[in-house]
Amino acid sequence: MRRTRGMAGGNGIDRRTLLIGGGAGIGLLVAWAVWPRSYLSNLPVRDKETAFGAWLKIATDGRVTVAIPQCEYGQGVFTTLPQVLADELGADWRMVGVEQAPLNPLYANELASAELFPGLVPERLRRTHAVRKALVLTGGSTSMRSFEGPLRQAGAAARAMLCKAAARRWGVDWQECETGNGFVVHGQQRLRFGELAAEAAGEDVPVDLTFREGETGRLAGEPAPRLDAPGKVDGSANFAGDIRLPNMVFAAIRQGPVGTVKLASIDEAAARAVPGTLHIVKNERWVAVAANNWWAATQALEAINPRFEMAGKVHSETIQAALDEALNGHGERMASAGNLSATFKGARVVTAEYRAGLALHAAIEPVTATAVWEDGRVRLWLPTQAPGLARDAVASVLGLAVADVVIHPMLAGGSFGQNLEHLVAQQAALIAREIKKPVQLTWSRGETCSHDRFRPPAAARMTARLGANGAVMGWLAKIAAPATGHELADRLIGGDALAGTKRLVRGDGDRAAVAGARPIYRIANFAVDHHPASIGVPTGYWRSGAHSYTAFFNESFIDELAHVADIEAFSFRIAMLGGEPRLARCLSTVASLGGWQGGLPGSGQGIACHAFCGSYIAVMAEASVGGDQRVQVDRLVAAVDCGRIVNPSVVEQQIEGGLIFGIAAALGVTTGFTGGIADARSFRDLDLPRLANTPEIMVELIASEADPGGVSELAVPPVAPAIANALYAATGMRLRQLPLIPGGE
Structure with a gap:
């Protein structure tokens, strides 16, 4: 084991392969999909x-x-x-x-x-x-x-x-x-x-x-x-914002609030009066100004005073109401085992409700792209996690063949899922075509926050039955959340014929929206239901996806069940991990390494574990609440089994970074909404961890010869429940909502 301490099927063709459908009259012949084809x-x-x-x-x-x-x-x-x-x-x-x-x-x-x-x-x-x-x-x-x-x-x-x-x-x-x-x-x-x-x-x-x-x-x-x-x-590494081309101009953009129907009016004369302003480009849902420098473009945008016609206004209250309505409405079963109805019938059950707010990506690099339009073709430089999808989207919005769009992928300053999206590439391409000059479009930090594709909010109603010996006999998770997986697929690859046919036959439930909700413990009777919620705010993929909130729901609830059963939290978990020896080893290692005291009242210690993408992790947190009623995380200890390791230093960096990202997810990086506009407009609004309050971090990498598992997102999910469980041990107060704000519920 390695320890670091620091701060901070077959190939035949059959009818099932050729015909995909559901219901009378629905089907798509996809024989093309099994024809051999080679690429050079x-x-x-x-x-x-x-x-x-x-x-x-x-x-x-x-x-x-x-x-x-x-x-x-x-x-x-x-x-x-x-x-x-x-x-x-x-x-x-x-x-x-x-x-x-x-x-x-x-x-x-x-x-x-x-x-x-x-x-x-x-x-x-x-x-x-x-x-x-x-x-x-x-x-x-x-x-x-x-x-x-x-x-x-x-x-x-x-x-x-x-x-x-x-x-x-x-x-x-x-x-x-x-x-x-x-x-x-x-x-x-x-x-x-x-x-x-x-x-x-x-x-x-x-x-x-x-x-x-x-x-x-x-x-x-x-x-x-x-x-x-x-x-x-x-400084020799080039990012998208470092691109410089002959005669290039710099553009800033103002997009309408969530719910915008169209751009209603602008004060064009006021914008042109700003020195350096060169071009104004209008779109149905946004207006952009190109200038000889980005500061001038942003000042012209302020002067232009755009007004937008809106279909409705999203508020924090409407988002919460949508989650409540969904949670109390119809849900679709996404995973199950055993006979849960029989297990719950006539039994006394334990219930608890949890919530998680919208979360921003908060990448250091703002959203940006550089575009050049020449002879009916466009070239773009942008940080992208999906260059082919970005190319297809630009071709579609410009009415071009994909061969006429060239994408130059760049290094990215963070991302956490932000750069799966390609709206900025489409905007930059449209501006470049109109003004016939190379253009570098950069969203302001306010635009990046307000028009993020947020980690969706979620609400969960957890129910369990405990046996006489404290074992979990039945488990039901009802989770209300937007169908972000469906939304992401529709937005990024909605034009794909095969995916389009799948949309015709899919249900309302979304596997991506409840990813990680299936209990990792040996529970004979369980079910996970997704209750789709329409919140009026676009959502997308965020580091670790739904695991970031489902792990919080599960591991907080497990801790509550342990207290109801009057069994120490570590032992309660270990007893149910007979089928997950790698996770059990992580849990045992972190308890030993961290000096686990049993989560006793006043200890300020909490524990949580999770399995994700073929890897396993357990986290122990020590936390307290200060006199200013702010949460202070004093120590994080993690034990990780991610299979065969290629570079232990990089793994350590990713685990440590994920732990700090997990602190941000637990204590901040969220926003409310007022009138269709995100309340958070800059980093200072997000309560991000700083060096001054970063806890002591200890990471143990467990040697394994298993195939490599995922690492970059692994450490995020268990941090929030570990901190919440630690705060309960420290204060006796159970916080069931992210971010964790004492007295905020």
Whole structure:
């Protein structure tokens, strides 16, 4: 174990495959989905470079460049994914570089499609659909889970080809050769990769690839330095806001409040009186000003005083009312086991209700895109987690063929799901086409907050029956929340024919809206119901998705049940984890490492655990309420089993970052609504953690040989319930609403 301390199926075709439908007269012939089709690599190759498929290039000087299709927004994929290939290749890490892969169906992320859009297409068609739609996606903690295999295979293939080329020179059996530190080696003979690359590219790849063996000279499992760090430290790394083009102008935008029907009026003369103002672009739901600098554009927007016609106004009260109505209305069963009705019949049950508010992404980088319109084509530079979907959306709004839209994906300053959306790309493209100049559009922080695609609010009514020995005999979770998964799919890929047919037959319930609600404990009789709520506010994917609130509901309720049963909270959980040994080990480890005292009154200790994307985590929190009635988190201890680890330093960074993000989700990062406008307009309105109040953090990585699981979102869900449980131990006050505000309920 590693410890850190710090602050901070088959291939046949059958009728079920070809015909997807539900109900009389509904169906879609999708034979195209099973026709074989191959795609060629479009990886750009510079002078003195040789490409080895779609993932790897080797230069004559020995430089190894790995192409990564994922968006690097701080989670470390520009390091961990190249490290997989470099380890299998036998490369020298000092000679390894990374570049953004071009948009190509070869890099489609089937797993991310399933995580972000569950139930969008039948599982048997999921891979083909992802490839045909070029669903290059970053999200759902899928990067390592999706691409470790292909990258290992690419590294093994290139290693075999290099060994064949070297063996041909030496007149030996290539299988007697090995690689290490950027060399092909046979006894005392050594040749650099760069010397062999051009010859090796012509070699055949063995039918049966073998992977490297042995523990010496390996990169996997080592804390290799991050490849993206130097550029971010010295400022040479380019983000979308760093793009500068000849004759480029800078644009700011004002969008109508939620519920806007159309732009009603503007004071154009006042805007043009602002020095530097060059262009005013009007749309049905927004107005933008382009100027010779962004400050002038924002000042002109203030002067333009836009008025919008609205269909209705959203308030915090209307959102809560919508959740109440949904929770008391019809729900759709999303998961179940056993006979819950019989278990509850005539029994005394324990009930509790919980709530979670809207949450903002609060990424450091504001929403931005740069666009150029030339000869009926458009090029865009933007941070995007879905470049293919952004391309399709821009093509649609401009009435262009997708071949006439070029997306240049950029590094992102955070994201947390924000850059799955592509509205800013459409806006920038429309402005560039109208003014016929390169334009960089940046939303102000107020626009970024007010027009976020928020983590949805949710309300839960939890009910359980306890047995005589304290065991949970029955469990019912009724969760009211917007159908965010349906909303996200409709917004991002609504034009897809196969997805459109699925919409015709899907129910009201949304699996994504209750993800993580299925209890991780051994409970024979349980059910999870989704009660769709229409709140009038657009919602989207947010770091860890619905797990961010379902874990709060579940782990808070488990703690309450433990108190009702008069069983210590750790023991209560362990007794129900017989089917989850990895999670049980995390829980035992965090209790031992953190000095768990049983959550006794006055201890200020709380505990929670969660399973997510093939990984497991337990968190112990120590928290208190200060004299100013503000929550102070004093200590967080986490134990993590995320399977086989490629780079422990990056994993530690992601867990620590997730824990701090989880504190933000527990104590702030939310907003109310007044008249269709978000109350939060800047970072100062979000009660984000600061260095001064960041707790002591301890992370334990548990050694495992299981396949890698997701990491970047893993630590977020259990933090809020651990803190809530700690506050109950400290004060005797049970907080059942996020954010956790003492006396706020």
